[in-house]
Amino acid sequence: MTTAAKPLIGTAHPRVEGRDKVTGAARYAGEISFAGLAHGWLALSTVARGRVREIDTESVLSMPGVLTVLHHGNAPRVETGYTSVLGVPPDPTVAVFQHDRVPHKGWPVALVVAETSEQAREAAESLVVRYDQEPHDVAFSARRDAEAAPFDGHMPPALVEKGDLEAELAASAVVIDAEYTTPEEYHNPMEPHATTARWEDGRLEVVDSNQGTNWVVGELAGLFSLDPGSVRVRSEHVGGGFGSKGVRAHQVAAVMAATVLRRPVRVVLTRRQMFSLAGHRSPTAQRIRLGAEADGRLRALEHRSLSRTSTVYDFIEPSAGASRPMYAADAHHTENRLIRLDVPSPTWMRAPGEAPGSFALESALDELAERCGVDPVELRIRNEPAVGPVSGLPFGSRNLVGCFREGARRFGWAERDPRPGIRREGRWLLGTGTAASSFPAMAMPSTAALTAEADGTFTVRINAADIGTGARTALTLVAADALEVPTERVRVRIGDSDLGPAMFAGGSAGTRSWSWAVTAAAEELRGSLLPGATIPPEGVTVTSDTTEAVGALARRERHSYGAQFAEVAVDPATGEVRVRRMLGIFAAGRIVNPLTARNQFVGGMTWGISMALHEEAVRDQALGGLYGPDLAGYHFAAHADIRNVEAGWVEDTDPDDPVGIKGIGEVGIVGAAAAVANAVWHATGVRHRHLPIRPDRVLTAGGDA
């Protein structure tokens, strides 16, 4: 091993598989060929609630190429009484074809398998399914809070209280009491969900697009009562996940069909199918009450959030949790509540809780700044806590103030005139806004294997998932630094459940968790290789397991933070809102690869702009399904909407992480929508508390919207 001149971590490095991706050499799950491959196509319910009375399989079985039709009357039985790797029972939504009940529109009622994808699609779309339809209820609104209950689920506690909220509110010089809503939102990774399942030598082999092969192994083994060792899932390249790519109906249907037909079966979701099968973010109705001294110092912070789930699975969007690590106040009350409706199960969508929660909290902070006549940046600095505002725990590291100071400097915040609605440029009113962001910094146990090869190279084997984040490249840099060799001598193998247990790509904790294991393996290898020793032909391999080390982490408030700044232009005659520039400065641990890290931050901020101005799935109350569920109907920012988005960071190395990493996948979206909404207020003098800030809302907002 040679000594590297300086650390590779922190230097820009293009994706190691970048050339393969841009030349098309990289193969994704839906395009890898297998001999004898059959194609499945899901048929989805057209009613929002009821029972399947009859499926006319006869007429499609005679169509060209059709091999079988799986449905609740003939599909293999699956088990749902297990605990998934997430520590909770599986969403029964993935247990397809087990009963005749239809809990939402777009529920899988059959899988048609044929020789070609086209034949399967035509047959699935011709399949006549008759239903006994029942009245459905898909109406979500703040008015239904009375029917809701606090719900913990797999998330932090539903209800966290500290101090006497009402007393502190009563004693406050200024009280902000406002309701905010965010709509139903969908993650649509560029690569639709796709899987191919086949049995080979008694082993279930799955080539899949997911965020963690272990996750999918665990679920499929549980569902089909298999030894996890007899299931192998591979996922070499993944075109985005954002929380939607765990186990879903298509993988389960594909395994069923491969089992029944004894040949490989591929199932790919269409974009429209993703709008009922891939999960989504629940709409939220949030109420914030802030009580403060005249100078803006908080006495009371209340954040209540209502979200909704399906009738079959309790998943909560824990928006109120976003307020817990933010600001000091004598009284804190945060509560997440849930109602059940006849809709698909929601799931994790990038920054679950924090994304909608920060819109409400950081909008309310801006309203407080306005009322107190305190600069919004200064207001946040004044409320900076010394310890966790509710937990009382020390922070692992916290540099939110550094983010605001650096962001304000780069953005030119000091020249800002706080008065709203006074800057005009042609038909546009101009305004600027800011907001804070945060996201938990977590690490989860992982294992890694590291081989010193006889030719002087090193092979890292870790079951990481690169869902487009650049994880493979980051791990190459981490390994190269830990081994003190150039990246050319490091090869990283990921995306294969046979590589052993590791964290999935989620919770902004993938790269941190994997880097820990890789670093530990490298230390082990350096300890076991004598200088000048000859490496045998099979190499020298060591393994690591971070379970103990991660478990030994002291209890701390561990979060990434950030400060978002936005400048918008609003045409009050047409309601058009344009984000002219946006700057995000983050304190998110040590940045491994600035090139891909910037992509992550800017991508998150772009999500935030979309969330502020465009994204909204509209559910038809009478039909129970979505209106225009495709990428023509569900708008997100187009290129022309994203002018000048910049991201940067301040020093924030995590002292308790071997590499200093915190995690950057989600913090970029947090606070971004609030910064835009606050800028719209500054431009127009009108508060928008309901997302997205559409032209019609701007046009019809006489006073506050």
Next chain:
Amino acid sequence: MREFGYRRALDVPGAVALLDGDPDARFLGGGTNLVDLMKTGVERPTRLVDIRELPLDRVEPAEDGGLRIGATVTNSDLAAHPEVRRRYPALAQAVLAGASGQLRNMATVGGNLLQRTRCGYFGDVSSPCNKRDPGSGCPAVEGEHRNHAILGASAHCVATHPSDMGVALTAFDARVTYETATGPGEIPLADFYLPVEETPHRETALPPGALITGVTLPPGATATAANSCYRKVRERASYAFAIGSVAAALDVRDGTVRDVRLAFGAVASRPWRAHAAERALTGAPADAEHFAAAADAELAAARPLPHNGYKVTLMRNLVVACLSELAEEAAR
């Protein structure tokens, strides 16, 4: 997907003969709308007659001094044509406001006029829709209709026509030419789209089996057309259909409106020529107050639904903004 026949036509009579009046056959231009609808099952043609090779891809001066635009001219070529940009700037702007560069490279003038509504209920075969499935009902009236019609709709259908190009063509009194087995014909664009009434599935006055061969812009009022603009408002900066648009042309002399053309997009089942506004404004002072009054004269007929009333405000504001811009331009 369902199998279908495909033939490529080489000349106009051949194309008409290949289609042979078959109601289940379709002409295929750029395919930017038809192919999407085939994928979603809204359109299920048994045969396609590809007309891309027809010699209808030219923009040429017409004998009467107007402009003749072939049916297979692409949106990109139309928007880039020097005569279009000089004499009918609103038309070039309208075309460029639509879709994306890739789509405009494929989409044709004839196909643009015949594209179908983007109403989400129409595009979802699991939903009722009187336009797609006559008699099944219109969920938009009680459901999602934020971007539906405020003018000329009926209880049977409140869908809007999605074309930007058609709005500018309507302002300029374009005429649609076509070919049938029995010979050529022509319809003013103003009469091309049928009123909605109880038959929203009947969309155009084109005879069965007819092939659109082109669009003719008349030479009249060239001074007006040359001072024209198109403004489109949508829910993002690009790549979305309008929630309201205006094509406006204005001839002002000495502060008085001599001639004005106004057409609205995204407010009706067809590009909406604002005759009442034009009448109100002709001969009136060219100022914001009279522009607003003219818009109000047109929008008095608006019958908004509970969630699309903003369009009345939007269209009024757009009319004032466009005409004010043109009046300033004329004064320069």
